Amino acid sequence: MKEGYYSIVLHAHLPYVRHSEENRLEERWLFEAMTETYIPLIWSLEAAAVKGAVTISFSPPLMEMLADETLQERYCDYLDTTQELLKQEAERESDPATQDLVLFYTKRYQKIRTTFIEWNYNLITAYKSLSEQGLVTLMTSAATHAFLPYVKTKAAIRSQIREGVRSFERHFGFKPLGFWLPECAMAPGLDRILIEEGIRYTFVDEHSILTADPTPTKGSGAPVYSPHGLLMFPRHTDLSSKVWSSTLGYPGDVDYREFYRDIAYEREWEEIKSFVHPEGIRVDTGLKYHRITGSTEEKAGYVRDWALGKVHSHASHFIESINQQIEQHGDQCFPPYLMVTPFDAELFGHWWFEGPDWIQAVLTQGKELVKFVSPEEYLHRHYQDFDTSHLSFSTWGRDGYGEVWLNDRNDYLYRHLHRLEQDLAQTTAVKHNPTEIEHRIIKQMVREWMLAVSSDWAFILDGQSAAQYADERFRTHIHRFDELKQMLFEENIDEKWVSKMEEDFPFLEDVDETVFISNHDRYVLERKVISDRPHQRRILMLSWEYPPMIVGGLARHVYDLSRSLVDKGNEVHVITAHIQGYPDYEINQGVHVHRVKGLQPEANSFFDWVASLNFAMVRHGKQITRKYAFDVIHAHDWLVSVAAKSLKHELKLPLVATIHATEHGRNQGIHTDMQHEISRKEWELTYEANQVIVCSEFMKKEVEMIFDLPGDKVTVIPNGVDFELIRPKRITDFPTNQKFTVFSVGRIVKEKGYQSVIDAADKIREMQGQVEFVIAGKGPMLEEYRHQVSERGLEDFVQFLGFISDDERNEWFARCDVVIFPSLYEPFGIVALEGMAAGKPTVVSDTGGLADIIEHGENGLKMYPGDAESLITQLMYLYNYPIIREGLATQGYRDVSTKFDWKSIAQKTEKVLDVCLDKQLVTTLK
Numbered sequence: 062m063k064e065g066y067y068s069i070v071l072h073a074h075l076p077y078v079r080h081s082e083e084n085r086l087e088e089r090w091l092f093e094a095m096t097e098t099y100i101p102l103i104w105s106l107e108a109a110a111v112k113g114a115v116t117i118s119f120s121p122p123l124m125e126m127l128a129d130e131t132l133q134e135r136y137c138d139y140l141d142t143t144q145e146l147l148k149q150e151a152e153r154e155s156d157p158a159t160q161d162l163v164l165f166y167t168k169r170y171q172k173i174r175t176t177f178i179e180w181n182y183n184l185i186t187a188y189k190s191l192s193e194q195g196l197v198t199l200m201t202s203a204a205t206h207a208f209l210p211y212v213k214t215k216a217a218i219r220s221q222i223r224e225g226v227r228s229f230e231r232h233f234g235f236k237p238l239g240f241w242l243p244e245c246a247m248a249p250g251l252d253r254i255l256i257e258e259g260i261r262y263t264f265v266d267e268h269s270i271l272t273a274d275p276t277p278t279k280g281s282g283a284p285v286y287s288p289h290g291l292l293m294f295p296r297h298t299d300l301s302s303k304v305w306s307s308t309l310g311y312p313g314d315v316d317y318r319e320f321y322r323d324i325a326y327e328r329e330w331e332e333i334k335s336f337v338h339p340e341g342i343r344v345d346t347g348l349k350y351h352r353i354t355g356s357t358e359e360k361a362g363y364v365r366d367w368a369l370g371k372v373h374s375h376a377s378h379f380i381e382s383i384n385q386q387i388e389q390h391g392d393q394c395f396p397p398y399l400m401v402t403p404f405d406a407e408l409f410g411h412w413w414f415e416g417p418d419w420i421q422a423v424l425t426q427g428k429e430l431v432k433f434v435s436p437e438e439y440l441h442r443h444y445q446d447f448d449t450s451h452l453s454f455s456t457w458g459r460d461g462y463g464e465v466w467l468n469d470r471n472d473y474l475y476r477h478l479h480r481l482e483q484d485l486a487q488t489t490a491v492k493h494n495p496t497e498i499e500h501r502i503i504k505q506m507v508r509e510w511m512l513a514v515s516s517d518w519a520f521i522l523d524g525q526s527a528a529q530y531a532d533e534r535f536r537t538h539i540h541r542f543d544e545l546k547q548m549l550f551e552e553n554i555d556e557k558w559v560s561k562m563e564e565d566f567p568f569l570e571d572v573d574e575t576v577f578i579s580n581h582d583r584y585v586l587e588r589k590v591i592s593d594r595p596h597q598r599r600i601l602m603l604s605w606e607y608p609p610m611i612v613g614g615l616a617r618h619v620y621d622l623s624r625s626l627v628d629k630g631n632e633v634h635v636i637t638a639h640i641q642g643y644p645d646y647e648i649n650q651g652v653h654v655h656r657v658k659g660l661q662p663e664a665n666s667f668f669d670w671v672a673s674l675n676f677a678m679v680r681h682g683k684q685i686t687r688k689y690a691f692d693v694i695h696a697h698d699w700l701v702s703v704a705a706k707s708l709k710h711e712l713k714l715p716l717v718a719t720i721h722a723t724e725h726g727r728n729q730g731i732h733t734d735m736q737h738e739i740s741r742k743e744w745e746l747t748y749e750a751n752q753v754i755v756c757s758e759f760m761k762k763e764v765e766m767i768f769d770l771p772g773d774k775v776t777v778i779p780n781g782v783d784f785e786l787i788r789p790k791r792i793t794d795f796p797t798n799q800k801f802t803v804f805s806v807g808r809i810v811k812e813k814g815y816q817s818v819i820d821a822a823d824k825i826r827e828m829q830g831q832v833e834f835v836i837a838g839k840g841p842m843l844e845e846y847r848h849q850v851s852e853r854g855l856e857d858f859v860q861f862l863g864f865i866s867d868d869e870r871n872e873w874f875a876r877c878d879v880v881i882f883p884s885l886y887e888p889f890g891i892v893a894l895e896g897m898a899a900g901k902p903t904v905v906s907d908t909g910g911l912a913d914i915i916e917h918g919e920n921g922l923k924m925y926p927g928d929a930e931s932l933i934t935q936l937m938y939l940y941n942y943p944i945i946r947e948g949l950a951t952q953g954y955r956d957v958s959t960k961f962d963w964k965s966i967a968q969k970t971e972k973v974l975d976v977c978l979d980k981q982l983v984t985t986l987k
Contacts, residue, residue: 063391065398066434067114067383067427069420070264070294072241073099073406074120074206076517076534079132081565084339087530091126092139095184096347098410099127100176101417103187109424112195114433117188117406118241120202121228122515124185125568128232133182140174146336146346150324153332158362162350165365185232192233198435200239201229204569208466208516210248210454213479216486218251220507220576221514222258228569238262238437243516244466245269245296245403245457252287262292262440264403266457270295273450282390282398284436286449294436296457297400300382304404304413311375312413315353316367319360320412322351349414372415376422380430396443401436403457471522477539481510482577484546487687489574490582498554500574505562506545507572513538581646581655582688598974599632601691601708603678603701605671607637607654612808614780614891615721619697621783625967627651634685636678636704657681668738671700678704679711686712693717693974699724699739702746709749715977718750720760722888725767726909727812729886744768751977754970756780757910760888776973779913781963782894789871800833801940804877804901806870806892807884809840809861814883814906819849820929821936822858832936835877837862837870874899879939879946885926887911894961897921897953902946904935914961920953 075094078087106115126132147170150163180187191197203209204224212218222240230236240260242251247265255263262284270281270293277285284294304310311317323345325337337344351360352368383400390398409416427433434442458465467475485506492499513535521531541562548554602623606616623633627650639645639658647654657680659673678701695717696705702718709716724731724739731737747753747768753775755761761777764770807813818834825832836846836859843861850859865873874880880896880903887909894914896903905911907923915921922938925931939946 063387064394064432065383065387065391065400066432066439068116068399068401068434068436068439069114069423070116070118070401070403070436071102071406071409072118072120072202072403073123074118074202074241074243075123075126075407076515077122077125077205077512077566077568079126079129079566079568083135086338086342086344087527088132088135089139089344091123091132092136093345093347094407094411095127095136095177096140096170096173097414098407098417099184100173101410102406102420103176103184103191104172105417105421105424106191106196109421110196111424111428111433113198113435113438114424114427115196115420116198116200116239116435116437118200118202118239119185119188119229119232120206120241120243121204121225121569122206124201124228124232127184129567130182136177137174137182140170140177142336143347144170144174146348149332149336150348158364159350162363162365166348189233198239198437199229199233200237200241201225202241203243204228205511205515206243206517207511207514208243208246208463208519209251210246210463211467211475212482212514214482214486215250215254216577216579217482217510217514219254219258220573221511222254222260223576224511224569224572226258226260227571227573231570238440244520245455246463246466247293247452247456248454249451252291252293253289255291256289260291262294262436264401264436265293265295265452266455266461267295267298268461269293269452269455270450272455273452275448275450277448277450279393279396279398279448282393283396283443284399284440284447285452286447288449288451292436292440292444292447293452294399294401296403297386300379300386300400301402301404303379303382304402305408311371311379311419312408312416313353314371314375315355316364316371317353318349318363318368318414319351319353320349320414322349322360324348324350368415369418372418373422373426376419376426379423380427383427383431396439396446399434399439465523466516466519468523470525470528471519474519474522474535477535478510478514481513481539481542484542485510485574485577486579486684488546488549489577490579490687492549493578493582498556498559499549501559501563502545502549502554503574504572505559506542506549507574507577508566508568509538509542509545511572512566512568513542579684581685597630598692598971598978599689600626600634600693600695600974601682601714602633602635602695602697603682603705603708604635604637604697605674605700607635607656609643610638610640615697617891618719618721618780621781621786621963622967622970623652624650625781625963626970628964629967629971631971632689634689634691636681638674655681655685668735672703675701675703675707679707682708683711693977695719695974696746696750697721699742699746702742702749705746706749715751716749717752717754717973717977718746719754719756720747720764720888721756722886723760723763723767726763726886726888740767750774752776752973754778754973756888757913759909759913763888776969778966778969778973779910779961780891780894781961781966782891782898782957783963784898784958786867787871787874787895787898789868789875800831801879801936802877803832803834803879803881803936804837804873804896805834805881805883806837806865806873807882809836809838809843809846811842812884812886813838813840814885814927815842815846817883817927817929817932818881819846819853819855819859821932822850822855823853824929824933826855826858830937830940832858832940834859835862835873836860837865837873839864871899874901877901879904879936881932881936882906882911883924883926883932884908884911893921894957897950897957900950900954902939902949903953904932904939915953919949920956921949 147167154160192199202225203221207221209218238261240263242263245266267281281295284292325343325346352363354361518531518535522528604619606612608616608620623635626633634653636655639656645656657677659677661669661673664670693715697719698721724736731740756779761775822834847861880901882893882905884906893905903921905915906926908926915923917923922935924935
């Protein structure tokens, strides 16, 4: 048996047009909608008395206006004026057909007044009663009907959703499960916030479902879950178009009332002036005596009985169309076929005068012919039967996307609106403990932003229907917001003026401004770790890698240095790259760690990725300076050079740069365009830096030569090692191994010299030596080296382990006989220190910073870079003389303990920072 369900959804919304002064033209938008839509809909729903068929969304601006006592009084005046006009019309008209129309309107307006009074002047109470009877399902929308995909921050989106829900609960007494997305504008991420705020379902345009990924098995014949569990009902385009289509829709029938012919424009001025705007402006009175007639300028008179006849005819046709759809698709089951037709409520009555009558006729005639169901009930019945899909950005607007709300007529709105969002984040962070009057100001700032961000202004500017008013309202709220902010931060508060601001637009009696506090600021406030405690220096550190992202020695250096600086009483904030699964902000061993995601996290080009990371670092750096006043910036390597330069000038702070390696050194010169670009970034960082730190005398000479730096600008501070991080967490009984084990760890790149290890292993095999090489790390040469080992049959002599954890590294340090670092280029070589700290004899290349660490024959051995024979010579010496091997290991451990401890390194770094600060002070005094 074929089965299908049908549901009508109406979205009731108007922009917030309540003004303190009387006789604003725009208030008539509300009065006309009350007269022609909201009150007649009450009649229709009561008369039809069909349960579960109609769902209505009330937007907060509309709810606020319907409940506003001032507007209720003004509406009564509006009705009085119209009824006085009808008395005049009754005396004026002699034509019988027109007299019938005047009598029709007279009775209608009497009924409108009676209904209004019956519900104590508040139509919300009427719809609440209909809800309690089951004749309508109610839900809400965004606080000011903002176009949510064009709202910049998650906090602002959440505010729009949360205040919409709170407003609905305040007016209707319960929380809604459904939520009307303004303009049916869905975008990835909105679903998560809606779910978090207690919403279960919403509505989207049909093409959004049909283009979902994966394609839903029921097409658009059923709703689908979003990835976060929000149920999304598609609009049934074919059925909906029978109503809203400007060419084929029912409202265009020749016998329906003509919207654009009002008597205000047909009467002499002296006859009509008392019933239109007091400033002498002709405005619609609501009395329209003509029918559409056709595409002709001459319009025939409106005949109410003919119009009602068409209402019933069109209702029958619509019911027949529903059943035709069921005939085509009714075999669908689990869940059964569903047709939902969402409309703007104001279409029914205001634009299509007979619309409420048509709804009543569809409900009444369809009682026995159609299975009506509300989306909410359908969800409750079939919640286990829906597919889950990803939906992309879509709306029900022109061409299905966002052109209506962002084009050359309205694009200027957004730069102001986005700035206001950022200002609210700043204000709520800085004024986290406001006085009572400051609290009122912040809340009013939120209201002004809300009223400015309404999608109505962009929509009106696109259509140019009341563009001057839309622009005026937008600019008014922007200006008022800025005045409030200035008053707040200049601490020049006029309480009477604040009260007037609140009274001018009394929208939402309370708002939750704390939603704009960022996760970072909320974390700090909740744990009371805002640094009011004394500190020697507040340091902003920039590093593209930081644990758990460890690509090379840089991450370990920044980690150890930042902790050591904190131990000495400094406050250190590290901005680094985002890592999936790790918090955006945390305090790790006293260090404030801020992880930021670049705007192109999946960029194919490494330079694009770095550029987007730097942009995010700058933005976040400026954001956290709202809370913290930093003394100095410390940048590590070229990958953060752009951010370092920008923040130096933006925040007017001294800059220290640590150069861990150079592109020139890594490649023994500059040979490609990419190498040239990286080298230029390195030069720019050293040029902008007030002081430069390098890790060895070798590196000092290199940067002075390559970047033409004066000697007094460069300071040598060696790397260090944390003995606790090298010690194995457990004592392991390693398997007995007859081979002499040589261990190394590092990035598997050409400059680390592991080619010489493979070549050495080949010759040791020929010598039948019992030596094995174990090399840990990852990098672009890993598979190439593994391939060589396999091709040369060296699997028993060389293992490339790939990435290993710190604990695994420590175990290999403990179980090996020797550690080697055969680099072709090494600015310092922190891993060599780790090998020495592990108590192992260490062999390094006689190059770069490694040459500064090892004194040959005293605390380790040196080999010629890239020379396999030299490597074999040093290893065989250690293999054959175990007592010498032990002595070198012991002295290496002592040297690391005394020369390369992080406490000493942090102290030396502080001196460099103070040089910058002293120079900055002198410059400021000048």
